[in-house]
Amino acid sequence: MEWQRRVPPIRGLMALRAVSEAGTFTGAARYLGWNQPNVSKHLQALETALDAKLLHREHSGNKLTEAGERVLEHATAITDSYAALVRELERMRAAETGRLRIAASLTIGDHWLPQVLMQFGEMHPHIAVESRVLYGREGLRQAAQGLADVALVEGDPGESGLTAQKVGEDMLMVACGQDHPWAAKGSLTLEEFTQGRYILRERGSGTRDTLDHYLEEANLPPMQPELEVGSNHAILQMLKNGEHLTVLSSLTLQDAQHSGFLVLLPVRGLNLKRAFWAVRAPQARSLPAADTFIDFLRNNPPNQELTPATGPTETAQPT
Structure with a gap:
């Protein structure tokens, strides 16, 4: 020049x-x-x-x-x-300033959001974040009503009419205790998957809704669990007796697998990967702090260090 x-x-x-x-x-x-x-x-x-x-x-x-x-x-x-x-x-x-209200589903709020908020607070100290962990799709309702600026939800947000951006993903995994008769199988066939004895999250939870959706897409019958429990932690404790299987998020299963009592069983022929979405409330579409937070989420996806059990034909083939 x-x-x-x-x-x-x-x-x-x-x-x-x-x-x-x-x-x-x-x-x-x-x-x-x-x-x-x-x-x-x-x-x-x-x-x-x-x-x-x-x-x-x-x-x-x-x-x-x-x-x-x-x-x-x-x-x-x-x-x-x-x-x-x-x-x-x-x-x-x-x-880099302002107040941001976040509503998160249980899996995201319990297993990803805490780490995100700590790191986000260090990098953006002048943005005050108020977060709450809500049941199922309650976050979408709060965003639609202006009670939250950003809702973090699991699976497709559907026809909510709100602006949604993909910010991460996890995978639903079949798991059992080490004393379960199938613990050494390494993986399950679709037939075995549908015939197992399950303890599952209750209907209406994000995890259960996603599972039911994938089964319907794969033309598989809905699961009939022996027990429905509203707590991930309680389900993991119940697996220790070796009689049941469960299907939970890979984020939920990390600590339990690392502790040594849990075995993961991929299902051959069934892809249970799902997306996490950041859904903006109408009033937050032009909120700069929301842009900053969502960009941070996309650059810091969930850490998923899981090791499926070794055994025959352990690689799941996506549908």
Whole structure:
């Protein structure tokens, strides 16, 4: 770039544009919030800097010279660009401040959100986050009613009418205790999967709704669990007696598998991967802090370090 030694006369460019749009110096002063002598002073300074007559003052009005017409084109572009710069910087400042209300489903809220909030708070200390963990799809309802700015939900948010962005994923996994008769199988066939004795989450939970949806898509009958329990922790404890299987999120199963009492059993021919979605409330669609939070989620997906049991034909083939 060829740098000019003279300071760009931005106020003169503003004065020229304002006079052109208002038609008079009085109107231009009103547009700019200046007094009329200042409009004249900055316009004269612009003419001096450019060594060109830009405006003819006539009784019938002010008329731009040929040079003035050309300068006005650049003045419009420069002042528009500066206004856009100011708006962008204001948005950047807003993206690092404010208050954000988050509603999360149980699996996300218990197993991913705590780590996210700790890291997010360190990187964006001026955004105050208020989070709550809710049952099933309650977060969607709260977002729709304006009670939460962003809802984090498992599986397809469906026809909620809200703006949704994918921010991560997990996988539903079949698991059993190490004393279960199938613990050494390494994997299950579809027939075995449908014939097992299960303890599952209750209907209406995000995990159960996702499981029922996948079974329907795979033309498999709905599962008939022997027990339905509203607590992931309680289900994991009940698996220790070795009699039942469960289907839970890979995030829920991490700690239990690492502790050594849990075995994972992939199902051959069935893909149980699901997406996590950030759903914006209508009032949060232009909320800069929400943009910052959702971008952070997408750059910090859930950590899933699971090792399915080794054994014959352990690789699940997606449907």
